[in-house]
Amino acid sequence: MNVFDRMREVLGELGQPKFKVIEVTDLPARLDKRNIYIVGEGSYRWFLALLCPCGCQEVIYLNVRHDSHPYWNIKAHAGTVSIEPSIWRQKGCGSHFFIRKGRVQWCQPFQKNK
Numbered sequence: 001m002n003v004f005d006r007m008r009e010v011l012g013e014l015g016q017p018k019f020k021v022i023e024v025t026d027l028p029a030r031l032d033k034r035n036i037y038i039v040g041e042g043s044y045r046w047f048l049a050l051l052c053p054c055g056c057q058e059v060i061y062l063n064v065r066h067d068s069h070p071y072w073n074i075k076a077h078a079g080t081v082s083i084e085p086s087i088w089r090q091k092g093c094g095s096h097f098f099i100r101k102g103r104v105q106w107c108q109p110f111q112k113n114k
């Protein structure tokens with residue numbers, strides 16, 4: 001690997017694309033993998049939807065209404081969001097990750113050697 005490849009790699013990590021947050025009343029038929037959709041109406045937010053960042057093309061739906069469980073908290077930052085707690089798909093790809101300031105932070109699988 002030459003120095004330029006290394007630089008690209010480092011910059012790639014830093015410049016990892018951020019999710020864009022879009023508030024909608026209806027989900028579009030096809031989701032854009034760069035967007036997090038917050039679905040609601042007026043001041044109500046019902047759920048959010050995003051394509052699984054692992055690339056499996058599955059849509060992840062997260063309830064954000066505090067009156068039903070489980071629910072996820074959306075923390076707004078300038079133009080982006082953090083989502084708590086972590087998102088863990090029990091089916092399919094089993095992805096487990098955080099969204100922090102619009103970026104995906106993967107949780108390491110337990111079986112990984114220390």
Ligand SMILES: [Zn+2]
Pocket residue numbers: 052053054055056057058093094095
């Ligand atoms: Zn996935």
